[in-house]
Structures are given as structure tokens and as C-alpha cells.
Amino acid sequence: MDSEQRIRDIITTCLSEISKEGAFTGNVPYFTPSPPPKHFKNPRITDATPQNHLYTSTLHHLQTQSPQSLSHATALHEHTHETLHTLPYNLIPPQDRTQYTHATILKACAQLLCNDLPAAFQTVDIGLVMVGSHPILHALITSLEDLMGDRDYTYLGTQFPKLSDPEPTITHPAPIIKAPSVLTFQTYLNQNKPILIQGAVEWPALHLWQNPSYIAQQAGNRTVPIEIGKDYTEREWTQGFVKVGEWLEEVVKGRGGYLAQYDLFAHVPQLRRDILVPDYCFVDDNDSDDGRDVLLHAWFGPKGTISPLHHDPYQNLFAQIVGTKFIVLYPPDANVYPHDTDLLRNTSQVDVEHVDSSKFPGLEGRLECVVRPGEMLFIPKGWWHYVRALSTSLSVSFWF
Numbered sequence: 570m571d572s573e574q575r576i577r578d579i580i581t582t583c584l585s586e587i588s589k590e591g592a593f594t595g596n597v598p599y600f601t602p603s604p605p606p607k608h609f610k611n612p613r614i615t616d617a618t619p620q621n622h623l624y625t626s627t628l629h630h631l632q633t634q635s636p637q638s639l640s641h642a643t644a645l646h647e648h649t650h651e652t653l654h655t656l657p658y659n660l661i662p663p664q665d666r667t668q669y670t671h672a673t674i675l676k677a678c679a680q681l682l683c684n685d686l687p688a689a690f691q692t693v694d695i696g697l698v699m700v701g702s703h704p705i706l707h708a709l710i711t712s713l714e715d716l717m718g719d720r721d722y723t724y725l726g727t728q729f730p731k732l733s734d735p736e737p738t739i740t741h742p743a744p745i746i747k748a749p750s751v752l753t754f755q756t757y758l759n760q761n762k763p764i765l766i767q768g769a770v771e772w773p774a775l776h777l778w779q780n781p782s783y784i785a786q787q788a789g790n791r792t793v794p795i796e797i798g799k800d801y802t803e804r805e806w807t808q809g810f811v812k813v814g815e816w817l818e819e820v821v822k823g824r825g826g827y828l829a830q831y832d833l834f835a836h837v838p839q840l841r842r843d844i845l846v847p848d849y850c851f852v853d854d855n856d857s858d859d860g861r862d863v864l865l866h867a868w869f870g871p872k873g874t875i876s877p878l879h880h881d882p883y884q885n886l887f888a889q890i891v892g893t894k895f896i897v898l899y900p901p902d903a904n905v906y907p908h909d910t911d912l913l914r915n916t917s918q919v920d921v922e923h924v925d926s927s928k929f930p931g932l933e934g935r936l937e938c939v940v941r942p943g944e945m946l947f948i949p950k951g952w953w954h955y956v957r958a959l960s961t962s963l964s965v966s967f968w969f
């Protein structure tokens with residue numbers, strides 16, 4: 570089949586799939602937007618008329634294969650994108666997310682109609698970053714990847730830079746254990762104590778991810794969010810998007826942003842095959858629901874990335890795959906001088922590598938370790954943790 574026919578087929582399939590979900594067309598429940606929360610008054614949320622009109626006109630232009638579909642789809646996409654930003658993420662009604670997803674698909678179809686395959690690919694990929702995961706977006710990205718064909722990434726080489734910062738002297742070592750049974754692990758979890766687990770990570774990733782060109786073959790074309798700047802408490806810190814292949818080009822030169830706290834595995838399912846959720850995540854935890862999900866995050870970056878001392882509301886198994894990281898921990902009740910703004914209340918003001926004890930006295934309960942490939946640190950819920958990459962580093966955390 571020629572590529573023009575394939576593009577026409579992709580567009581037809583997309584239009585048919587989104588019409589089944591009916592996010593704009595009055596197929597309840599999506600049509601009537603739910604009222605915004607009481608404290609939030611934004612007329613855009615309640616007035617769905619412009620986007621329903623834009624949807625109808627975009628659809629018409631796509632069905633008649635008119636190039637005008639692009640301007641209509643772009644306007645619809647912008648409209649739904651703005652709606653997403655009128656509320657904090659957890660308050661966005663599901664239908665708003667679905668409308669944004671459908672607008673993303675329509676815009677990509679219009680870009681395909683204009684023969685701009687790379688732009689269509691980018692539109693769908695950023696859509697996936699915004700909404701997490703959606704079956705039509707995944708299917709579309711797979712079809713577009715097939716159309717784009719393979720790229721050769723061998724120029725990235727087969728190894729990440731070996732350069733490392735010197736390892737800090739460990740004065741308060743975290744306890745270490747070799748591949749404990751799940752029952753033994755349970756005793757640490759019950760005591761709410763961190764433990765460095767050796768020999769428990771035996772996944773394909775431990776071998777495959779040492780090679781940057783392998784990662785690029787799986788994900789080189791994909792767009793992911795990236796953090797730029799020293800750490801998230803600094804004024805000049807910002808976020809952006811980058812293609813994994815371009816980001817790897819920087820990382821193999823020892824620089825680049827931090828692909829941090831991102832579910833790369835929902836975004837690029839090929840990489841998910843290289844890792845396993847540890848059995849330890851399923852031990853009995855009185856605090857959690859039985860049917861809980863384990864949240865996976867990638868933390869991929871060059872030497873020198875820093876996550877300042879902070880805590881999270883989850884148990885965490887933090888697995889190191891490539892390179893080394895220096896981690897400092899303090900217990901949940903330690904006096905760590907959190908910031909007093911809402912946004913940074915879970916983050917300490919203390920620079921734990923240069924503690925100024927005249928400014929921040931009484932800091933107690935410190936533990937430290939260096940995590941190496943194949944090791945996994947258990948960070949119990951509420952424990953404060955600081956993380957600095959001593960070399961190029963790829964880690965995966967499992968929050969449960």
C-alpha cells in the first residue's frame with residue numbers, strides 16, 4: 570500500500586474511533602461539561618459552544634479532505650488546551666481531557682493531510698504527555714512510527730560517559746541487605762526503616778540500558794518533558810519538551826536536562842518490557858488499598874542532577890539501573906525546616922551536603938548511601954530524601 574493510501578486509512582480510522590467516543594457531539598456524558606468547582610469561576614469551562622462548532626467544521630473539512638482542516642483543527646486544539654489549564658490537573662473533568670485528546674487527534678489528522686508527518690507525530694506525542702495514556706493516541710503513534718521508518722542511532726555509541734564525581738564519604742550509612750525475601754522486606758516496611766537492597770534487580774534493563782543507542786532505538790523519536798536548571802527550588806528552573814534522541818545526544822556529551830518523575834513507561838511501552846515491578850511492592854501495607862496501583866517513574870539525567878530534600882506520600886522502591894546516585898535521608902519527624910509556601914511545603918530549605926547548623930540546628934536521624942546499578946533503596950513513606958547523580962544516571966522509582 571502506498572503511503573498516501575495509508576495516511577487516508579489512518580485518518581478514516583481516527584475519525585471513526587473518536588466519533589464512537591462522541592466527546593463533542595452530544596453523545597452524553599461528554600457533551601455537557603460538568604460545572605466548575607464553586608470557588609472557580611471561568612466562563613470558558615461552562616461555554617462549550619465555540620469548541621463544538623470548531624469540532625463540526627474540522628470534521629467537515631477533514632471528511633472533504635480540505636486543507637482548511639488544519640486551521641480549524643489548530644483552533645480547536647488551542648481551545649481545548651486552554652481549558653485544560655484553567656484548573657489544577659486533578660480537578661479537570663474527564664470530558665475536558667477527552668475533548669483535548671480528540672482535538673489532538675484531529676489536528677494530527679489535518680497535519681497528515683498536509684503531508685507533515687513529523688508535525689503530526691509531535692502533536693500526538695505531546696498529547697500523550699498531557700493526558701498520560703489513551704488507546705487511540707497509542708494506536709495512532711504506532712501507525713505514524715511505522716510510516717516514519719527506523720532511524721540509525723549508532724552514532725550515539727554504546728556507552729554513557731564514564732565520568733563520575735567523587736563519592737562523598739558516608740558517615741551515617743543506611744543499612745544494607747542482600748536480596749531479602751518478601752517476608753524479611755515486610756519487617757523493614759513495618760518498622761518504617763530505609764534499607765539498601767543489593768542483588769534484587771535482575772531485569773533486562775540492567776544490561777540493555779547501559780547502551781544509549783538501544784534507548785534511542787526504542788524511544789529516539791518520542792517527545793518527553795524535561796527539567797532544566799539546578800533544582801526545582803531555584804528561580805531559573807524551568808520545564809520543556811525534548812525528543813529522546815536529541816536529549817541523548819546531549820547526555821552522551823555529559824550534559825542535558827533531567828527527565829525526572831515521568832511515567833516514561835506508559836508513554837513508551839517498549840521500555841516497560843525491560844523492567845519488572847518488584848514483588849516487594851505488593852507486601853501488606855496497612856495504609857494502602859489492596860487494589861492499589863504501583864506508580865512508575867523514570868529519573869534519567871546527566872551527572873549532577875539534584876532533587877532537593879523532600880518527602881512524598883508513598884512508599885518508594887528506588888531502583889538504580891545506570892550510574893550512581895548519592896542519597897541522604899532523614900526520618901519523617903526530623904526538624905528539616907520545610908519551605909513555607911504551599912508549592913514547596915514538602916521540600917526542606919537545608920542544603921544537606923553543606924549543612925549550616927547555626928542556621929538550621931537540631932537536624933537528626935541522618936542516613937546516607939550511594940546506590941549503584943542493580944541496587945534498590947527502600948524509602949518509606951514520609952522519609953525525607955535528597956538525591957544527587959554522581960554520574961550519568963538512569964533510575965526507576967516504584968511508588969506504592
Ligand SMILES: O=C(O)CCC(=O)C(=O)O
Pocket residue numbers: 868874875876881885887954956957964966
Ligand atoms: O532521583 C531523583 O532525583 C529523585 C528521586 C525521588 O525523589 C523519588 O523517587 O521519589
